[in-house]
Amino acid sequence: MKTLVWVEHDNNEVKDATLAAVTAASKLGEVHLLVAGSNCGSVGEAAAKIAGVGKVHVADDAAYANALPEAVAPLVADLMGHHDAFVAPATTTGKNIAPRVAALLDVMQISDILSVEGDKTFTRPIYAGNAIATVESTDPKLVITVRGTAFDKAETEGGNGEVESVSGPTGNGTSSFVGEELAKSERPELTSAKIIVSGGRALKDSATFEEYIMPLADKLGAGVGASRAAVDAGYVPNDYQVGQTGKIVAPEVYIAIGISGAIQHLAGMKDSKTIIAINKDEDAPIFQVADIGLVGDLYKIVPELTEKL
Structure with missing residues (x-):
């Protein structure tokens, strides 16, 4: 079986989400990658170095510069x-192209496969991950689509x-690309962070979120x-959201502060190695x-924890 994997990238480097998709695809057979973008030759070269890849199809065209699904999907269907x-990471872009x-x-x-059980048999979560x-x-x-x-x-x-040009x-x-506003941060990106500190509705407002969550996150990197x-x-922008309709994460340590633990949120973080709840x-x-639970007032506990780190 030949599998075509969509390479998520920014025309400069391969995104981490692609690597999990390659692992999933390797369980089906021969792995080919598709790099579609503009002036993306360096991405194609980097993709060719990924372990287990047999061929990299590079489609270099201005039409693919911003990965508009209306442009990319016909290319994929043609290939x-x-x-x-066809395998794509279950990211915003991947979930836009695959359907x-x-x-x-x-x-x-x-959608969102968790394992490959056979050539055409897979497991996937349903009911917000409860089954x-x-x-x-x-x-x-x-x-x-692959849950990373x-x-x-x-x-x-x-x-x-x-590497082959296509x-x-x-x-x-x-559709046409108009513009984008990207949030920039020196902190690790959520889907690749080894430690995540998350805050919930109990933090009252954006200023309180900034005052209590950010210092702790900075101390822990x-x-x-x-x-x-x-x-x-x-309180915070959409790209901070963890959950079924946000980002799916599985860090080494997940610290949930003032979060009740609704099913929607648990679906996005319950695979974390160690979960600490306050x-x-x-x-x-x-x-x-939670592996470690602390019942108490976060407004007293969090500053004390931050101070002692």
Whole structure:
């Protein structure tokens, strides 16, 4: 089986989420990568070094510069004539492209897989991760998104893939790139951070969130996350959100402060290696998944913890 993996990148370097997708794809058979972008030759060269990669298809065209799904999906569908499966990381971009590919191929997408059980058999979470379903596809082509926290990352060195230039459809002009506003931070990115400090609705407002969460995160060299309630209340931007509709994370240490532990949030962080919860409600659901739980007033506990680090 030949599998085509979408390489997520910024036209300069390969994003970490791609590496987990490569590991998942390697369990299906021969791995080919697709690098679609503008002036992305260096990305193609870096992708060819990823362990286990047989071939890298590089589509260098201004139309693919910003990974607009309306442009990329037809290209992928065109290349699927020579591949049996398309695999994309379950990131914002991957989840934007994959459904369109599935529609063009007239097949069912298999989303957020956790393991590969056979050539066409996979496990995936349902009911916000409260149950795991084993699904088998009967479609001639597979379209899959991969939950990055469920697979080890492929090594970025040691591979010797063949780089091949390709071209194909560039969409029908139904959308165009206008601009983007990227949040910049010196802290680790959530999906790759080894330690994450997250705050919830109990922090009252953005100033309080900044006062209590940020110093602790800085002391630990941690990424900063938040519950959906905190994001919806405007304490922090959307890209801080951890949960089923936010980012799925699995750091070495996850510290949940003032987070009750709604199913939506637990779905995004319960695979963390060590979970530490601080909450004044001893019956909060977060304590059911926490390895270490501290019942108390976060306004006293967090500053004391920060001071002692």
